[in-house]
Amino acid sequence: MTARVLATLLFTEQPSMTMSDLAEQLRASNGAISTAIKMLSSVGLVERQPAPGSRREHYRLRDDAWTVLYTNQNAVLAAMRRAAEAGLEATAADSLAGRRLAEMRDFYDFLLAEIPALLERWRAK
Template sequence: MAEQGQEQRPAQRDPEKRDAEAVSQFVERFASQLVDAGMPRMPSRVFACLLASDSGVLTSAELGERLQVSPAAVSGAVRYLSQVNMVGREREPGSRRDRYRVHSDQWYEALTRRDSVITRWEATLRDGVESLGETSPAGHRIGETLAFFEFIQGELAGMMERWRNHRDQLRAGAKES
């Protein structure tokens, strides 16, 4: 039992003694949640599988074996994930086989890239308000949407800075244990 003031951490599991079925259920459950959020099914499964691997790196054959899918399904999924910068492709040393790596800061990177998308949306929304007239019902609705994205944009920079500081503290703590 942890003493007062000490953080309680879950017991570390030996990767060799993991319940493969429990890991598979986690991968499928998380992938399903990604699908619910709008990501295609197979890229969701591949991403969750990579995320759940200790190294964060798997070959196409390893992904196919773990997910019980064809090489073509894996290929299409990693192509999608590469295009949205959620995984990287690298060459296995001394081999012609590709390995796929989940980025260590994938959520941070995804939100950072979203920043430029929001900036483009803001510019288009400004044009929409001007075109529709800011006093028209549609112009007012577009203006409120613009205000929302401007608010999000302003908050995102501070939130990302707080996350970097928090992540650095987590990593420093992990190195100490």
């Protein structure tokens, strides 16, 4: 449902949509839409949009959604890196699990080092 809500907000020509709009268009329950909106909002893809004269909450895809998503994901990447480090402390380095965890840690170290420069290049585009 989250992907369907994201796709709907991505393709709509309306400046914003209410949960009811989304539920009607997707033929889904308000609860399913609400859950999807919460998830998309938590990662920075969707935001509330003021709608003068309306009592309902309106939502839209953020203008800078993709960079915000990537920036917010840095917290997830850092958590994954910490999890790998914690696993390494509890595992023998020469074990299969130790090698997997070291690769995981190194991968996230690489991503965390590269993402800021990538975002700067994107913004300069």
